[in-house]
Amino acid sequence: MNPSISKVSKNRYMSLDPLRNKDDNREYADLRLGDIGELGDCVADFDGEDISVFGGIPGELVRARIYRYRRRKRSVISGMVCQVIEPSPHRVEAPCPNFGPCSGCQWQHIDYDHQLELKRRIVSDSFSFYSTLSDINICSTVPAPSQFEYRNHARFTVRFGGQMGFSNRITRRFVRIDQCMLMEPEINKVLEGLQDKVSETTNLSVRVGANTGDRLIQPTLHAPEVPFLSGQKWYTENLKGRTFRVASPSFFQVNTPQSETLIDLVSEHLALTKEQILVDAYAGVGTFAAILASSVKKVFAIEESASAVSDAASALSDVENLEFLLGKTEKVLGEIDDDIDALILDPPRIGCHADTLKAVIDSRPLRVAYVSCDPSSLARDLDILVKGNYRVMNVQPVDMFPQTYHVECVASLSISS
Structure with missing residues (x-):
């Protein structure tokens, strides 16, 4: 909608x-x-x-x-x-009656085409601090297929005897929310059913599989009037025809359709072949690694979250050329003995550890796809990689989070001759 x-x-x-x-x-x-x-x-x-x-x-x-x-x-x-x-x-x-007091959305009052341009501008401004990035091609932002009802994960604050909502980021005041226009419809059904019934907790997480209908509600709720099962350890989601298991602590992108867009962009840049070795660093539950495994000889997926690796082991056992390595990327990447042909970096918001970037430069993969949710840390890391003999071919902003200022980017790099 x-x-x-x-x-x-x-x-x-x-x-x-x-x-x-x-x-x-x-x-x-x-x-x-x-x-x-x-x-x-x-x-x-x-x-x-x-x-x-x-x-x-x-x-x-x-x-x-x-x-x-x-x-x-x-x-x-x-x-x-x-x-x-x-x-x-x-x-x-702004179509939402809670816009402003809620503050979860920052840009509902801006027409969508201009939101896309502003996101591109945010990326460009972040890069302007580095002379090494002055000539980089920053593409137009890829729009989201849905401007509302796209989030598959909600974290609600619970106050005042079971009221569910969010806290205003300026005033820190609680705002009751009976429907969030960014959430998948299934999450709003849960919100409606649980409103005023969850006084036993102060926070509630709801995750849904947009393509599977699965649901995860944490923590476990014991009140007899709660109309939903809760306390699930994991749920499933389907991307590109493959089913993934996602535990409560595991990371998974909040916009399912745009997650597939990221996979397409990464695949297009890496141009993988059956003779190549691919490394998926900060792999999460293995979405990139599993979907791209059929295109290469071998995939190493590095992930420090034990829950995410357990999810992958349960759901991806049929991918014979995929090997998960449990540990921090900055410690594991440099220990891979095989020659790395292609590398995916998808770090958290703070970006890559300095030792990770050193390992990238030392291992010299021919192509790197850097997926980032923070333009500032992306610019900082790209500056280091460019100084380490990499060339940034382009940066593609992707709108994973309509109505907010957040922007995802896929930076395409290749080794300089």
Whole structure:
């Protein structure tokens, strides 16, 4: 479902302020919004200081409520748009009634084509700090097939005797959510059935298989009025015709259709042949490794999560040329004796360990596909690889997370002659 979205009229008063009904001392400022900054917010000058402003679009003139608080032992000032004085042509009506108070989505008020362009700009801005990356081709962002109802995993906060919702990232205030427009419909069914019934926990995780209908709810719920089975150790999901087992602690991409897009992009770049050795580093439950195994002679999949390796051992036992190596990539990659022809790097948000990058440079695979969910750590690591005799052929942003500032990238590298 992609809800209809209409343009917002000029000066429309926006209900973004999560404290708008509180009788307290409020501080407001009229601000001209600059570029997208940290956490997808706009940057604006407030009394000579750059602050982040939620709910705006670059170039707009807005009235914002100012928040002053302490976080990690330092004073922070931020803003939240409450009135748009000069709207951007890219502004639309946010379809979700919880947009703003919830803060889980940052960009529902921006038309989708412009979201894609802003994500490309975020990647470009991250690369601009490195002279080695100045000439890299950053492609247009691959759009998601669904702008809503795409998330297969939800982590709910539980407060006030069983109410489920999220915490606002600025105010830290709890916001009850009866339906989340980003979640797969099956997750919203669970939310509806469990709302006000889960007072025994403070957090609840719900994961579903978009292509299998499987469901995982953690932790185990004991209340007699709970209408769903819970406490499952794992669920299954299907990608590219292959079924994977995913345990509660194991990583799996939250957007199932776009996960297949990533696999296609990686496969296209690596151009694998039956004579080659492939290494899938930070392999998770083995999605890349298992699906690409039929294209190569041998696959080594490196993963430090024991639960993920156990998932792979149970679900992928028929892939005879796939070998899982349990351990940290920075320790295991350099110990592989075979000559590596192709390498997949799919690290967590912090990027690759320095020893991992050294092992890549030392082992000299002909082609590398680097999958990243953080443009800043990607740029840092690519700078090191370029200095280590690699060439970045292109970077392809992929929209795994519509309505948010998050962007996935696939960077294609080859060894320099």
